[in-house]
Amino acid sequence: GDWPSSGRVTFQNVYASYVAGAIDVLEDISFTVEAGQKVGICGRTGSGKSSLLSALSRVLQVSRGSITIDGLDINCIPPDVLREKFLALPQDAILVPGNVRENLDPGATLSESECIIYLQKVGLWEFLKARGGLDATVNEKLLSAGQGQLLVLGRALAHPKQVILMDEITSSLDSKTDYFIRNLIQDNFKKNTIVKVEHKLENLLECDKVVVVSNGRLQEYDNPRVL
């Protein structure tokens, strides 16, 4: 169906572990992301940022508390169904064997000119045009790590979903490109709920709210300019 329609995400006293019965890597996490809000997750290396994001896709098991999206407990939804509902952008760009077009538009629903527009939006077209364009084979010889992330972002712009999860997707980008991409995300996903992980609070200033995690626990949840 249309779930999730608005994309309101609620963690309520969530304890979660990677393996049932094992030690909880998340403890007593509570916060709500209102529909369409942009929420950042920050904290030190190993603090539980990726785990918090993965809990939404049921990679972790909730041992106490609940995670709901538009009022529905995600434990009621099979993980494979659930993962289809989000757009999840992991830290390492996931590119598929094939050419640029197949990576940008896996369902082959866009025209050639639409493909080019999305590649222009993420700043890749000038580079790709000289290297085979939409037909260029995607591999590590064609694209750097950062360029791979730009291509994945182009795919996200072309095929958005209501809830978008991003795990440090700009970590391989220089500061100027990083700034450009963060603005692109702000401008193009106005109605979408976004939960994004970043190491640094200064990369989350455009967010409505930021969750600070430390040792698997929520330290603070507030506007980034207050933190």
Ligand code: ATP
């Ligand atoms: P980084 O900044 O390095 O990306 P992070 O804040 O994203 O760190 P997590 O990846 O959430 O941290 O890891 C938090 C803790 O969860 C780790 O210290 C580890 O003990 C545990 N953990 C992470 N991934 C797994 C896994 N796949 N299986 C079991 N435990 C895990």
Ligand code: MG
């Ligand atoms: Mg991480």
